[in-house]
Amino acid sequence: MSQDCQTKIGYQKDGRFIRPDSAFRNFVSRDPNSTFPAEPGRYALYLSPGCPWAHRTLIVRAMKRLENVIDLYMLYTMDWPQGWFFNGEHGTLEKDPLYGFTHLRELYLKVDPNFNGRVTVPVLWDKKTGTMVNNESSEIIRMLYTEFDAFVPEAVREANKPVGGFYPEHLREDIDEMNDWVYHTVNNGVYKVGFAATQEAYDENIYPLFQSLDRLEGILERHGKPFLLGDHITDADVRLYTTLARFDVAYHSVFMCNLKSIRHDYPRLHLWLRRLYWDQGEETGSAFHSTTAPWIGLYAQGYAQSKQKINPGQAAPVVPRGPAVLMEPLDEKETL
Numbered sequence: 617m618s619q620d621c622q623t624k625i626g627y628q629k630d631g632r633f634i635r636p637d638s639a640f641r642n643f644v645s646r647d648p649n650s651t652f653p654a655e656p657g658r659y660a661l662y663l664s665p666g667c668p669w670a671h672r673t674l675i676v677r678a679m680k681r682l683e684n685v686i687d688l689y690m691l692y693t694m695d696w697p698q699g700w701f702f703n704g705e706h707g708t709l710e711k712d713p714l715y716g717f718t719h720l721r722e723l724y725l726k727v728d729p730n731f732n733g734r735v736t737v738p739v740l741w742d743k744k745t746g747t748m749v750n751n752e753s754s755e756i757i758r759m760l761y762t763e764f765d766a767f768v769p770e771a772v773r774e775a776n777k778p779v780g781g782f783y784p785e786h787l788r789e790d791i792d793e794m795n796d797w798v799y800h801t802v803n804n805g806v807y808k809v810g811f812a813a814t815q816e817a818y819d820e821n822i823y824p825l826f827q828s829l830d831r832l833e834g835i836l837e838r839h840g841k842p843f844l845l846g847d848h849i850t851d852a853d854v855r856l857y858t859t860l861a862r863f864d865v866a867y868h869s870v871f872m873c874n875l876k877s878i879r880h881d882y883p884r885l886h887l888w889l890r891r892l893y894w895d896q897g898e899e900t901g902s903a904f905h906s907t908t909a910p911w912i913g914l915y916a917q918g919y920a921q922s923k924q925k926i927n928p929g930q931a932a933p934v935v936p937r938g939p940a941v942l943m944e945p946l947d948e949k950e951t952l
């Protein structure tokens with residue numbers, strides 16, 4: 617990405633990574649009289665499976681058995697400055713199936729010819745009116761939880777779920793509260809660490825990231841339940857999963873989030889992560905595994921490329937602060 621583009625879009629300020637807000641924020645509704653009523657076959661998700669934000673929508677689409685209700689148009693490759701484009705890489709699409717576009721930017725420009733913001737995935741697209749409904753993953757997954765329930769099997773409808781679904785009324789406050797600090801320090805925190813262009817920006821974000829992981833580990837330890845809010849998967853688990861699935865394989869090394877690793881230092885988070893990844897039960901329908909396993913080996917490469925593009929020629933090298941313990945002690949029974 618050129619300096620120009622960085623300044624215009626505003627990813628960096630004083631060496632700190634800044635994530636601008638998503639631009640399209642409309643909602644699909646189960647109400648047939650709404651602007652975007654839920655209908656099978658009407659909407660499509662454009663996304664790259666490597667992106668953790670997009671990955672959330674892939675998981676929920678699969679958990680809710682919406683594969684035949686909402687189309688999926690996958691692309692894989694991003695370049696600078698033109699952004700996401702279709703090229704068939706890793707079995708994704710050769711070009712946009714609706715309009716023959718080669719770049720995702722064209723889809724954004726179709727909606728707003730003057731659009732000059734970030735061209736991001738995921739995108740929820742309305743095929744009927746040819747417009748973008750929403751490009752904010754946290755809102756797209758909320759729509760998928762509830763608004764298409766008329767078209768999914770009885771067992772996965774929110775009303776028939778044990779605690780009232782992924783975002784039940786009585787847990788909303790707790791979920792929102794957790795999502796808030798997890799977003800700033802973990803989901804987006806890893807980017808603030810990984811894309812930091814100065815030592816100061818890196819140091820400012822690496823410690824809060826691990827404080828939040830410690831806090832999450834403590835929550836699981838205290839309640840002793842399998843998921844963040846108790847016995848069932850909620851919105852908070854979905855949102856944390858896509859970050860932790862990338863943690864040891866990409867963020868730890870490429871983004872220098874290396875004070876600790878999930879597998880060696882966070883036994884409860886590690887168990888939580890593996891339970892989701894390997895789950896084959898009815899509740900998830902293997903959604904975490906099927907949307908992660910084909911791509912997990914590619915995560916590190918994607919981040920290494922984007923890091924190089926986002927911070928071209930940074931003034932001074934940023935030094936990793938990990939591992940937190942520089943040399944593990946020797947147990948008495950281990951000494952010679």
Ligand SMILES: N[C@@H](CCC(=O)N[C@@H](CS)C(=O)NCC(=O)O)C(=O)O
Nearest residue numbers: 667668669734735736737751752753
């Ligand atoms: N807040 C958005 C963030 C989406 C996002 O940043 N996606 C990244 C890929 S992981 C992207 O498309 N970046 C392209 C760019 O910034 O040019 C969401 O959760 O949907």
